[in-house]
Amino acid sequence: MFTYIVRRVLLIVPTLWVIATLTFFMMRLAPGGPFRAERDIPPAAMEQLRHKYGLDRPLGEQYGRFLVHAVTLDFGVSYKYPGRTVREIIFEAFPVSAELGGWALLLAVLAGVPIGVLAAVKRNTGADYSAMGVALAGVSIPNFVLGPALVLGLSLTIFLLPPALWHGPASRVLPVLTLSATYLAYIARLTRAGMLEVLRQDYIRTARAKGLSERVVVFKHALRLGFLPVVSFLGPAAARIVMGSIVVESIFAVPGLGRYLVNAAFNRDYTLVLGTVLFYALFLIVLNLLVDVAYAVLDPRVELG
Amino acid sequence: MHRSRLSALPRAHRASATLVACAALIACAVLALSCASRHPDARTAAETALHARYFGSTTPPKDNVFRFNNGAEPETYDPGIAVGQPDGRAARILFEGLTIPDPQTLEPRPAQASRWELSADGLTYTFHLRPGLQWSDGAPLTANDFLWSWMRVLRPSNAGRYASLMYPIDHAEEYNKGHADSSSVGLSAPDDTTFIVRLASPTPYFVFLTQFYTFCPTPRFAIEQYGDQWTRPGKIVSNGAYVLSEWRQQDRFVFTKNPRYWDAANVKLDRIEAYSVDDLNTSVNLYKSGAIAWTTSGYIPSTFIPYLRDFKDYQHGAYQGTYFYSINVTRKPLDNVWVRRALNWSIDRVSITRDLLKRSREPWGDFCPSGYPGYTPPPQIGFDPVKAREYLAKGGYPGGKGFPKISIMFNSSEDHKRLAEAIQQMWKRYLNIDIELSNQEWGSFLQATTAVQYDIARRSWIGDYLDPTTFLGCMMTGDGNNRAHYSNPRYDHLLHQAARELVPEKRLAMLSEAEKILLDDSPVLPVYQYSVNDLVKPYVHGIWPTALDTHPLAHVYIDREWEQHLAPVAGMAPVARVTPGPSARLAAIAGRFPIEETP
Numbered sequence: 035m036f037t038y039i040v041r042r043v044l045l046i047v048p049t050l051w052v053i054a055t056l057t058f059f060m061m062r063l064a065p066g067g068p069f070r071a072e073r074d075i076p077p078a079a080m081e082q083l084r085h086k087y088g089l090d091r092p093l094g095e096q097y098g099r100f101l102v103h104a105v106t107l108d109f110g111v112s113y114k115y116p117g118r119t120v121r122e123i124i125f126e127a128f129p130v131s132a133e134l135g136g137w138a139l140l141l142a143v144l145a146g147v148p149i150g151v152l153a154a155v156k157r158n159t160g161a162d163y164s165a166m167g168v169a170l171a172g173v174s175i176p177n178f179v180l181g182p183a184l185v186l187g188l189s190l191t192i193f194l195l196p197p198a199l200w201h202g203p204a205s206r207v208l209p210v211l212t213l214s215a216t217y218l219a220y221i222a223r224l225t226r227a228g229m230l231e232v233l234r235q236d237y238i239r240t241a242r243a244k245g246l247s248e249r250v251v252v253f254k255h256a257l258r259l260g261f262l263p264v265v266s267f268l269g270p271a272a273a274r275i276v277m278g279s280i281v282v283e284s285i286f287a288v289p290g291l292g293r294y295l296v297n298a299a300f301n302r303d304y305t306l307v308l309g310t311v312l313f314y315a316l317f318l319i320v321l322n323l324l325v326d327v328a329y330a331v332l333d334p335r336v337e338l339g
Numbered sequence: 340m341h342r343s344r345l346s347a348l349p350r351a352h353r354a355s356a357t358l359v360a361c362a363a364l365i366a367c368a369v370l371a372l373s374c375a376s377r378h379p380d381a382r383t384a385a386e387t388a389l390h391a392r393y394f395g396s397t398t399p400p401k402d403n404v405f406r407f408n409n410g411a412e413p414e415t416y417d418p419g420i421a422v423g424q425p426d427g428r429a430a431r432i433l434f435e436g437l438t439i440p441d442p443q444t445l446e447p448r449p450a451q452a453s454r455w456e457l458s459a460d461g462l463t464y465t466f467h468l469r470p471g472l473q474w475s476d477g478a479p480l481t482a483n484d485f486l487w488s489w490m491r492v493l494r495p496s497n498a499g500r501y502a503s504l505m506y507p508i509d510h511a512e513e514y515n516k517g518h519a520d521s522s523s524v525g526l527s528a529p530d531d532t533t534f535i536v537r538l539a540s541p542t543p544y545f546v547f548l549t550q551f552y553t554f555c556p557t558p559r560f561a562i563e564q565y566g567d568q569w570t571r572p573g574k575i576v577s578n579g580a581y582v583l584s585e586w587r588q589q590d591r592f593v594f595t596k597n598p599r600y601w602d603a604a605n606v607k608l609d610r611i612e613a614y615s616v617d618d619l620n621t622s623v624n625l626y627k628s629g630a631i632a633w634t635t636s637g638y639i640p641s642t643f644i645p646y647l648r649d650f651k652d653y654q655h656g657a658y659q660g661t662y663f664y665s666i667n668v669t670r671k672p673l674d675n676v677w678v679r680r681a682l683n684w685s686i687d688r689v690s691i692t693r694d695l696l697k698r699s700r701e702p703w704g705d706f707c708p709s710g711y712p713g714y715t716p717p718p719q720i721g722f723d724p725v726k727a728r729e730y731l732a733k734g735g736y737p738g739g740k741g742f743p744k745i746s747i748m749f750n751s752s753e754d755h756k757r758l759a760e761a762i763q764q765m766w767k768r769y770l771n772i773d774i775e776l777s778n779q780e781w782g783s784f785l786q787a788t789t790a791v792q793y794d795i796a797r798r799s800w801i802g803d804y805l806d807p808t809t810f811l812g813c814m815m816t817g818d819g820n821n822r823a824h825y826s827n828p829r830y831d832h833l834l835h836q837a838a839r840e841l842v843p844e845k846r847l848a849m850l851s852e853a854e855k856i857l858l859d860d861s862p863v864l865p866v867y868q869y870s871v872n873d874l875v876k877p878y879v880h881g882i883w884p885t886a887l888d889t890h891p892l893a894h895v896y897i898d899r900e901w902e903q904h905l906a907p908v909a910g911m912a913p914v915a916r917v918t919p920g921p922s923a924r925l926a927a928i929a930g931r932f933p934i935e936e937t938p
Contacts, residue, residue: 066782070789072799073422074819075500078516082498115414117567118588126588182620189628190395197624199614200590287616287625289590302782 035330042323046316053315054104054308058097061304068113068302087113100308109309114301120309123294128313130200131278131290137206138214139268139275146218147257147264150225154260155252157230165222172219181212181285198287209286213279217271221264229260262333269325273318394650396629399878399899402609405892407633408622409613412589417570418552419492422500424888425615427552428635432594432611432892433577434555437466437485437534438546439891443883445805447546451480451556451578451601452534461541461841462509466549468532473599474558475582482528484556489526491562492553501553504803507542541841544804551803555579580606580893589615600893607896623874632879632897636871636888641754644699644872652874656884657701659708660801660869661810664747664762665823667791668862672743677734679861682795683720685727685769686762692867695761703868706857707802707810710886714807714847717855720865724769731770739771745794746775750784755797758866788822798822801869805886807850808834814857825862877901 069075069083084090087110088099103110109120153165185208189197196205232238233256241251278292291310298306330336400406409425416429437455438447452466472480489508492499493515506512509525525537538545548554558576561569568574572583580602581594594611597603614631616622622638625631636658639647647653672678688702701709704719728738736742747763749755756778763774774795779787788796800820802809813820816831833853840846857863871884881895898904 064782066786070782070785071422071500072785073500074789074813075498076503076516076819078495079498079500079502082496086496086498111567115412115588116420117415117417117570123588185624190624193396193628196630197628198616198621199625199630284618285621287590287614287618287621289587289615293589300781 035327039323039327042326046319049319050312050315051101054101054312055097057308057311058100058304061299061302061307062093064299064302066302068304070302087111104308104312109312110305112298112303112306114298114303114306120305123306124291124309124313127278127289127291127294130288131283131292132276134206134209134213134282134288134290135272135276135278137210139217139272141210141214142217142221143264143268146221147225147261149218149222150264151229151252151257151260153222153226154229154233157226162226166226169219169222172215173223175215176281177212177216177279178281178285180215181208181282184208184212185285198285200286200288205286209282209288212285213275213282217275220267220271224263224267225260228263229256232256232260235259258332262329265328265332266325269321270318273314273321277314277317392650393652393877394647394874395627397652397877398629399876399897399901400629400632403607403897404610404612405608405633405879405895405897406612406614406631408616408625408631408635408638409592410615410622410635410638411617412615415570416592417557418555419488419497419557420499420501421552424635424637428890428892429592429613430552430555431579431889432581432592432613433575433579433583434552434557435579435600435893436551436555437468437549439893440547440550440885440887440889442881442891442894443885445547445885445887445889447550450550451485452549455546462538464536464538464545466534466536468534469601470532472578472601474576474578475597475599476576477599478558478560478576479531480556480578481531482534483531484559485534486526486528487559488556489554490521490524491557493524494521499553501551501803504548504551504553507538507540507545507548509537509539511539540838543843544806547804581611591615602893606893611892611895626874626876629876632876633882634874636873636884639872639874641696641699645697647872647874650874652877654871654873654875654882654884656871657709657886658801658869658871658888659710659805659886660799661703661706661708662700662797662799662866662869663706664864664866665788665796665798666862666864667793667795667823669791669824670745670794672734672736673745673794675734676860677730678736679864680859681727681731681734681770682766683727683858683861683864684723684730685765686720686864686866687722687765688866689722691758691761695757696867699872700867700870703865704858706814706854706863706865707807708868711805711807711847713843715851717851717858720858720861727769731772736772742770742772744773744775746777747795747797748777748779748784748787748793749797750781751778759797762866791822791824795864796822798863799869807847807854808837811850811853811857814862823862825857825860827856827860830856830860877905 067089069080075083081090088096107121112118112120112123115123149165149169153162156162185197188194188208195207197208199205238251238256241255277295278290280292280296282288283290283292294306295310295314298310409428411425413421413426413429414423415421416426416433418430418434421427421430435450437450437452439450440446441448451468451472453469455464455466457464468482474480489505491497492502493505493511495515495517502515503512506515510519510523511525513519514521514524525539527535529535536545556578558569561574561576565571565574572586575583577583577597578600580597580600582597583592584595585591585593592613594613596606596609600606614625616625616638619638619640622631622634623640623643626634648655666673666679666682668674668679688704692698692700692702704721705716707714707716709716731737731739747759749759756776759776763776766772766774787793788798800810800813811834812818814823814825814830815821815834816826830853833849833856837846837849837853840849871888873884875882878898878901879895880898881892882890
């Protein structure tokens with residue numbers, strides 16, 4: 035398993051290089067540039083700006099310089115926000131997204147898994163159908179509908195929670211609920227499906243035959259394998275949820291990374307796009323690796339290598 | 340197996356289970372749709388009665404703090420390089436120029452300068468600074484600070500987008516473009532409180548320009564010490580009514596009262612908190628809940644405006660900007676003036692603003708917006724389908740026959756799209772020609788318009804000062820903002836002549852004639868004039884809708900007894916309706932901002 039992990043870690047480097055190269059050249063292919071605006075910029079000023087940021091050099095040279103700096107996690111300064119480095123933007127915005135995403139993911143797992151287990155154990159009863167009905171709704175209702183609905187109900191009709199802005203514990207409630215809803219519902223459905231699959235297995239029958247209590251059968255023996263589909267979902271889901279959602283962050287004015295991911299591309303903020311894309315890619319790769327390792331730990335039949 | 344079990348269930352049980360699931364779904368759907376039912380036109384009578392007067396909470400905050408939504412995250416609040424409304428608002432809270440605009444009329448009032456004189460030839464301004472001015476760190480602020488700061492804006496390596504505002508200053512343009520030495524620029528500071536500005540030619544609006552944030556002093560010592568980082572809290576030094584104590588990107592600015600401000604005795608707030616909320620719905624939600632006391636103009640969804648009109652805290656006024664279509668006059672068949680005239684005269688502007696924009700904008704058929712003091716604009720382009728068809732026939736396409744396929748290009752936005760569709764239908768109906776629509780993402784749109792690679796493109800323009808030249812100048816031959824590639828020597832000649840004319844009436848008459856030529860040539864198809872729309876809580880005193888959407892915040896305060904003060908003055912500012920033609924309220928020399936329409 036150790037050599038497997040080492041190999042996977044070493045693979046991160048070429049993967050990131052491919053992503054970086056593709057992003058670098060795709061951004062340059064997009065029409066326009068970072069300093070275009072509705073109002074004309076005098077040619078002399080444009081020349082100064084391009085020179086200041088090294089955009090007047092040959093593309094190959096720009097690419098080389100970018101790679102050299104990227105190795106040290108230095109992506110330079112944002113073109114859109116003069117005086118702010120990409121690293122600084124990411125380091126300030128990411129913790130906010132991570133906090134929001136972390137709470138949302140925690141809620142999704144803590145509520146989604148028990149709901150799924152309950153639905154599986156009481157399958158085809160009213161409890162199962164209502165749980166899965168709510169889960170279906172949770173998966174189907176997009177967060178740009180759920181978010182404003184929650185704001186309307188809990189902030190503007192009864193003045194219980196602030197409608198937006200990231201300030202104090204109360205402000206966390208609505209964005210966390212909105213962001214976690216889809217994940218919660220999905221996890222509940224995955225858990226239920228996984229548990230149903232496992233509960234039919236011979237080893238569960240053996241466990242029951244040994245006279246183990248239903249509680250031990252379900253939580254000790256069945257859940258361990260029934261949880262596996264959730265684990266494989268959690269890797270990419272965690273990466274996505276923790277990197278921030280542009281929709282939820284916009285609705286609740288959360289100063290997270292999600293908004294930068296999208297807006298940087300619109301603004302042709304080359305350095306910020308590269309920084310956020312690579313950061314996101316690295317995050318995703320590491321989480322996928324963790325998922326694979328977790329698989330081996332949870333399911334003795336899985337062998338890494 | 341799962342399935343077979345389901346079918347084995349008793350029928351009644353299955354039905355009830357399905358019912359439960361359906362009920363849950365419906366409950367969620369109702370919850371989701373309840374926000375849709377808030378659509379402005381669908382409000383109930385009870386709701387109207389409940390909120391008849393003000394939109395949402397009217398309880399003042401417990402602390403002496405003014406909170407508002409500043410809109411999109413400012414790119415920078417360094418006044419020397421800032422561009423755009425949110426950036427400008429932040430810069431104006433921190434810095435103050437020689438003058439500040441009156442919060443209602445925008446007339447320049449003494450600020451860092453207590454008085455000024457103009458020489459007889461109209462070329463030299465002498466500004467006298469208040470004695471004892473200080474930076475927020477206690478260092479003295481002198482005329483040399485103004486000299487250094489203005490030169491910084493003009494310095495070519497600064498690449499300031501607003502450097503051109505300083506071009507009326509003698510040799511400023513030459514220096515900014517690298518053709519002259521810094522010592523030739525017409526600025527001097529003979530002593531600590533005297534600042535002398537020599538102009539290249541008489542500029543009636545120059546004093547107004549001195550309140551613009553580009554003309555604010557910036558702290559040389561901080562800039563030289565910290566470089567690009569000088570605006571950070573802890574490093575920034577300013578000279579306005581407030582200092583920056585906290586800033587978090589995409590979130591908020593906290594400004595605290597500056598005890599060293601010359602007029603600190605009249606600054607009544609402890610703090611101003613400006614949030615960077617770019618979502619329009621969120622902005623209105625925050626306002627309704629009372630979390631913010633002011634939504635700046637542009638941060639209310641346009642569909643809300645007909646509904647908000649009934650509320651007393653809604654403010655509305657004319658804004659100095661026009662929305663128009665720019666025509667690429669180098670492309671066939673648009674190189675034909677008769678075709679352009681036909682297109683121009685077949686746009687039903689009244690119907691667009693009434694039906695599509697729900698009267699949130701004013702129909703407009705001139706290139707320059709209303710409200711220039713002393714300026715008589717040429718007659719507006721009207722709506723006359725018969726005349727338009729005649730023009731099209733003169734252009735060689737009688738009945739629209741044989742008209743080539745051309746397209747209207749706009750940047751992705753529901754509003755631009757709906758307007759383009761309306762005009763597409765009008766041209767089909769009145770001229771019988773087919774137009775395609777081309778939707779472009781913002782970056783691509785800017786690239787295509789600057790490179791003049793389009794047939795017809797959506798554009799808008801907000802000038803910088805209250806004089807027709809700020810609009811007319813950008814249609815001169817070769818101007819960087821002339822994205823129609825329009826060129827008419829008569830037009831250019833009139834503008835050059837006007838620049839040398841000393842008699843204001845004659846000068847404005849020349850400009851009016853130039854605008855008439857422009858409308859006649861129709862490289863632009865004006866559609867509407869912009870308006871400012873904002874919401875201000877009744878307990879906030881000192882914010883009025885202004886023609887330039889400029890709001891000096893130094894003297895804004897929270898009036899806790901606002902209900903008692905309501906009776907005689909009717910509380911808030913009078914709601915100014917757009918009135919075409921010169922308006923006394925705008926009779927100040929004023930300045931404007933660029934519209935940065937983001938995707």
